[in-house]
Amino acid sequence: MKSTYNFIKPAAFVLLLTMITPSCKKFLTEDPKNVVAVTNFYQTEQDAVFAVNAIYAWLNSISSGSYAGVYLNSFWVTAGLASDEMNNQEIFSPYYDQTATFTYSSQNNALQEIWYTHYKTITLANIAIERIPLIQMDATLRTRLVNEAKFLRGMLYFDMVRMFGSIPLVLKESEPLTPSISSVDDIYAQIISDLSDAESLPLNYPPGDGRGRATSGAAKALLAKVYLTRGDYTNCAAKCKEVINSGEYALWDDFADVFKLSSRGGKEAIFSVGFGDAGGAIIFWEVGQFNVRLLPTALSAEGVENAQGWQVPTQDLYDSYDANDRRRAVTFVTEVHNPDGSITSIKPYIQKYWDRIAEPKANGTANDYPVIRYADVLLMLAEASNELGNTADAYTYINMVRKRARFDGTVYRDALPDYTNLSQEEFRAAVLKERRWEFVAEGQRWFDLARTHTLETLVPIAKPGVTPQTKHYLFPLPQREIDLNPNLVQNTGY
Known part of the structure; x- marks a missing residue:
């Protein structure tokens, strides 16, 4: 079907349920049906559960047609390569060379994949949000499922607006094939609305039932990042403190424990995407x-x-x-x-x-792919507190992460002393360094450099001869999408 973001109509959506990967089945407890007819879908409580599971499944799917799932590779690889974090050695993917050297164009395959998979998954969320309220079922579960879908939609639009700027804001199952773009402010308003609704999700789920599902803490943590990106430091700090005060999360004592398989879904994981083994x-x-x-x-x-x-x-x-x-x-x-x-x-x-x-x-x-973990909340709160002039909180939270980095698994080494007596500008640089050291290959670095307007200054230090330009604070809209939708406007410089 010729469409800017490859809409999935209800019949096609049903087919998606036959494509859910084994990794999703290991990650969520309720498994989608293997086969279901269009005429009897969206009728029962179980159908509602399956509809939301399908959204989660496309975060890690290996059956997305020509493309992989949202977070399988292109997203986090692009965020690492288009920064001072990583270089490319994948010889059969020249578009990653272009990403690493900031020579990419609107023809870049990785950017096309990011656009395609995000909008496909947003479409599934829209279907769930629109249809689940019409199903006669347990009211509490119905509300929860809709808010899970809103969390996922808000998360995906947050990725997209940061990467591409003004894009179509698609919120309904049936939309024009060539939608108009929405302003960045309107997109962020919708993200905040979706994530605010998702704050009413459970703080946790019973053991063995729902690892990997969105929670209240995940919604608050992601909202904090939205506010930080927007320069709303007061609301960012408030949401971070709500996450911290929930008592649901903590740092592992040893940084090595963060990435052990036994730590998946553990105390530092706020929201992660699983891939199976x-x-x-x-x-x-x-x-x-x-x-x-x-x-x-x-x-x-x-x-x-x-x-x-x-x-x-x-x-x-x-x-x-x-x-x-x-x-x-x-x-x-x-x-x-x-x-x-x-x-x-x-x-x-x-x-x-x-x-x-x-x-x-x-x-x-x-x-798992860590979308957001507790260390991120601590560093966001440190950054926001510094901007607000609350130096006590700023030092408290950055030094919690710093202290953990001193621990070698047995003792605290005489290294990495706590930060003290920094100017506001020095603290900004310090927290950006801590984020660099903490979140390698977690899909964070380009977003951090773009958010802090440091692409042009920091990338050339790590990659001599590579100099980002002002245009690189957004990626180009994929040319294929522009060819399909005359309402799209290419970002300046591309």
Whole structure:
């Protein structure tokens, strides 16, 4: 169907339910039906549950037609490459070379995938939000499911408005094939409305029932990030404190514990997307691609399978860490232990998602993609507090993250002293550095540099000869979408 954002009509939506991946079935407790007829869908409580499960499934789907799920690869890879965080070594994906060097255009395949998968998933959310209220079912569950769909829609539009600016704001199941664009302010107003409704979601779910579902804490944390992005520091700080005061979340004592498979859905995970473990098989597209993309081929000497090393950290990123920062040792691998006992030094690669004990061959990682975790809330509150002149809170929360980085798993090292006596501008730089060290390969860096207007100054330091321009504070709208919809307006400079 010729459509700017590839609308999914009800009949097509039913077909989607046959495409939900095994990874989603492991992640949510209620499984969608294998086959369902159009005429009897949207009728029962179970149909409502399936409709919302389908939205979650497209966050990690490997069955999205020509594209992968929203957070399977292109989104977080693009956010890392279009910054001072990563470079590309994936020779058969030249569009990632373009992303890393800021030479991308409206023809970039990764940007097309991001647009396509976000709007497809937004369409599923719109269908659920519109149809579930018409179903005769338990009223409490009905409200919860609608608010879960609103959370997901708000999260997806937040991605899109930050990346592309003024875009179509599609809120109904049936819309014109060539919708007009909405202003950035209108899009943010809808995001805030959706996430505010989602604040009424449960703070948690019974054990074994709903890991991976949106919660009140997730809605508040994401709202805090929306407010921070908008420069509304008062509301950002307020939402961060609501998350903290809920008592539902905490930092792991050791940064290494954050990415252990046993920590999935644990106390630091506010909202994550799961990918399943591919049954231990070597299947590139079901494993989140963390190990495939990030681990070096040289680890084959240790029995690691399927490591390709497609995306690599910049040397500047690695060198920026204090040698005793626990995050450096956890985040990067710089040596290979050979069968004969010798050690081979290699350039840094990213290993943080690899649980060496639980998955020694690294050929089927079940690690989650962390959309937002508790450390993010602490650093957002530190940043907002600094902007508000509340220095006591600013130092308290940034130093909580700093203290954790001193812990080597046994003792606190004599390193990374607490921040004190910084000017407001020095504190801004400090919190941006902490975010860089804390969230490597978590899809955060481009957004942070764009939000703080530091792309032009920081990227050339890490990538000599690469100089972003003003236009790079937004990505170009995909040319295919502009060709289909004459109402779209290309971003300036593209």
